[in-house]
Amino acid sequence: MSDLIAVIAPGEMGAGIGQRLHERGARVITSLAGRSEASQKRAERAGMVAVASDDEVVEAGIILSVVPPKDAAGLAQRLRAAIARAATKPIYVDCNAVAPQTAEEIGAVLAGSGAHYVDGGIIGAPPTPTSAGARLYVSGERARDVMRLTAYGLDVRLLDGPAGAASALKMSYAGITKGFTAVSALMMLGATRAGCADMLHKELAESQAPLLGWLGRQMPKMPAKAYRWVAEMEEIGAFLDGIPDGRAAYEGFARLYEHIAAAQAAPRRADDAVAQLDAFCAMESNTAKRKSA
Numbered sequence: 001m002s003d004l005i006a007v008i009a010p011g012e013m014g015a016g017i018g019q020r021l022h023e024r025g026a027r028v029i030t031s032l033a034g035r036s037e038a039s040q041k042r043a044e045r046a047g048m049v050a051v052a053s054d055d056e057v058v059e060a061g062i063i064l065s066v067v068p069p070k071d072a073a074g075l076a077q078r079l080r081a082a083i084a085r086a087a088t089k090p091i092y093v094d095c096n097a098v099a100p101q102t103a104e105e106i107g108a109v110l111a112g113s114g115a116h117y118v119d120g121g122i123i124g125a126p127p128t129p130t131s132a133g134a135r136l137y138v139s140g141e142r143a144r145d146v147m148r149l150t151a152y153g154l155d156v157r158l159l160d161g162p163a164g165a166a167s168a169l170k171m172s173y174a175g176i177t178k179g180f181t182a183v184s185a186l187m188m189l190g191a192t193r194a195g196c197a198d199m200l201h202k203e204l205a206e207s208q209a210p211l212l213g214w215l216g217r218q219m220p221k222m223p224a225k226a227y228r229w230v231a232e233m234e235e236i237g238a239f240l241d242g243i244p245d246g247r248a249a250y251e252g253f254a255r256l257y258e259h260i261a262a263a264q265a266a267p268r269r270a271d272d273a274v275a276q277l278d279a280f281c282a283m284e285s286n287t288a289k290r291k292s293a
Contacts, residue, residue, distance in 0.1 A: 006060035010043035014066035016126025019046035024152040054082035079238040089114035100164035119163035139165035180283030229262035
């Protein structure tokens with residue numbers, strides 16, 4: 001019989017993972033407690049079966065927690081009592097973008113429940129029928145047991161380290177990619193305010209073409225995700241606590257993403273942050289014009 005796997009919750013990433021596991025033969029369950037109608041529809045499209053109680057959730061051999069960083073500890077706390085009651089104890093994989101300190105706190109929440117705790121970190125986009133999708137890095141005493149999910153098409157990679165190592169890798173990677181996006185957004189907005197955005201775009205096109213190409217692909221997609229990145233920046237700040245100004249830098253990026261998320265949610269104005277970033281990315285440099293002439 002195929003593995004029974006719980007994926008909570010069916011957001012964009014969770015549903016993508018659930019669909020991949022389901023398509024490759026796993027039995028996938030989820031919980032829709034407190035979730036929206038959109039989550040319900042994503043779960044149905046992914047072939048995930050919604051169960052009515054937490055006691056049913058913990059019947060799964062593996063539980064994958066895929067929730068916003070601010071909800072990670074709360075989900076572990078919610079499922080702890082059900083895990084403690086369960087006759088067979090699940091492997092609980094926290095896959096969320098949290099600092100190693102938070103990963104340790106989640107492990108402490110589950111301690112005494114009998115759960116086999118594994119630290120995880122997801123890097124990449126959700127799996128789709130046409131793409132391999134994200135990598136799930138895992139660490140901790142029982143991390144090797146999660147490798148059996150590779151049989152269901154999930155790209156799981158084992159880290160030689162304790163619980164917290166996978167979260168450290170996730171924080172380091174996201175700190176570079178999303179931190180770089182934040183720095184770039186700040187400079188685009190600054191150049192727009194100073195009236196030199198066109199010349200900055202031209203200079204980047206001439207001297208940093210690969211960099212501008214990356215920004216042209218990534219920046220237009222960022223505003224819709226900015227609200228999700230706020231807590232992640234705060235977790236990266238916690239990861240960097242003790243490195244001079246590391247925490248302060250990423251707390252600042254969190255506030256920037258809050259500002260961009262607010263602009264994204266409001267009616268579009270020509271002078272708001274999202275419109276300015278879109279305008280910068282849409283510029284056609286003089287170099288590009290000459291090449292196409």
